[in-house]
Amino acid sequence: MVMLSKALILDGNRVATEIKERLAGRVEKLAAHGIVPCLATILVGDDPASATYVRMKGNACKRLGIRSVRVDLPSETTTVELIAAIQALNEDPNVHGILLQHPVPHHIDERAAFDSISIDKDVDGVTTQGFAQNAFGFAAFPSCTPAAIMAILDYYKLPVAGKHAVVIGRSPILGKPVSAMLLNEDATVTTCHSKTVGLEHHVRSADIVVAAVGKPKFVQGDWMKPGAVVLDAGYNPGNVGDVDYEACLPHASAITPVPAGVGPVTIATLLKHTVDAAERISREVK
Numbered sequence: 001m002v003m004l005s006k007a008l009i010l011d012g013n014r015v016a017t018e019i020k021e022r023l024a025g026r027v028e029k030l031a032a033h034g035i036v037p038c039l040a041t042i043l044v045g046d047d048p049a050s051a052t053y054v055r056m057k058g059n060a061c062k063r064l065g066i067r068s069v070r071v072d073l074p075s076e077t078t079t080v081e082l083i084a085a086i087q088a089l090n091e092d093p094n095v096h097g098i099l100l101q102h103p104v105p106h107h108i109d110e111r112a113a114f115d116s117i118s119i120d121k122d123v124d125g126v127t128t129q130g131f132a133q134n135a136f137g138f139a140a141f142p143s144c145t146p147a148a149i150m151a152i153l154d155y156y157k158l159p160v161a162g163k164h165a166v167v168i169g170r171s172p173i174l175g176k177p178v179s180a181m182l183l184n185e186d187a188t189v190t191t192c193h194s195k196t197v198g199l200e201h202h203v204r205s206a207d208i209v210v211a212a213v214g215k216p217k218f219v220q221g222d223w224m225k226p227g228a229v230v231l232d233a234g235y236n237p238g239n240v241g242d243v244d245y246e247a248c249l250p251h252a253s254a255i256t257p258v259p260a261g262v263g264p265v266t267i268a269t270l271l272k273h274t275v276d277a278a279e280r281i282s283r284e285v286k
């Protein structure tokens with residue numbers, strides 16, 4: 001049986017383009033004051049996927065006139081050495097944002113490394129302090145992928161207040177902060193994880209489904225409540241999301257594709273936060 005879909009395809013490239021267009025003038029204004037926004041990206045080890053993400057972020061910076069600095073560290077880097085590299089960037093007045101590419105090698109204390117990033121330069125929203133601010137609803141720089149998901153909902157004017165949102169995943173950079181952001185926008189939120197009993201049952205009652213699992217095509221079409229809004233944060237090898245897109249499409253009222261869904265908006269959000277940080281610092285030095 002062929003099921004026809006009337007789902008709205010939530011075009012991440014379109015949302016990202018609008019965010020970046022709004023940034024261009026702000027970058028020019030900063031340049032007139034002799035300030036070039038600068039994002040420093042730290043990559044530890046040689047994970048090819050991480051190297052690709054870092055390259056994509058660097059290219060996106062370049063296209064917008066944002067300077068990007070790459071710090072590549074070997075896999076054997078210790079926690080102390082990584083924190084020393086982060087401290088040097090914290091103290092560099094020409095660096096406005098710092099991104100430590102996740103994941104770092106297992107022997108490194110990732111939380112300690114994240115928490116050594118200055119809150120003023122935590123443009124990826126990974127510090128404990130940034131997480132807490134996000135939970136309270138006043139973060140300067142909320143975690144980029146959760147902020148991207150909220151930006152897509154906002155762009156397409158999809159209502160959140162009063163809706164039942166089911167988030168699958170509870171990582172500190174994605175599942176937990178997006179749950180908090182949806183809650184702050186007055187959704188009723190259920191956060192699911194690997195120990196959740198009856199996951200499908202929870203998803204079947206969701207008006208909004210956020211997939212942040214890290215498992216290709218994990219979310220099934222027959223789990224969907226008719227008319228659900230589906231946001232797929234997943235990005236697995238082969239450009240595959242965490243949602244079985246083809247199977248969910250006929251049931252959803254709106255859905256993000258992978259690629260060209262949440263991913264480009266995440267990068268645009270990172271650029272926005274870097275420009276925000278440069279503007280904040282430039283106001284302080286005036």
Ligand code: NAP
Nearest residue numbers: 145169170171174193194195212213214233234235263266
């Ligand atoms: P993560 O740290 O591995 O977290 C995965 C979460 O999924 C965990 O909370 C885990 O539960 C839960 N989970 C695993 N198996 C499950 C199951 N069978 N049922 C229910 N929940 C289950 O991953 P992440 O960093 O949050 O990333 C999630 C996805 O988003 C990945 O595909 C990643 O590539 C993608 N991502 C995309 C972007 C972007 O810009 N688009 C950015 C970051 C990440 P437990 O907590 O119980 O282990």
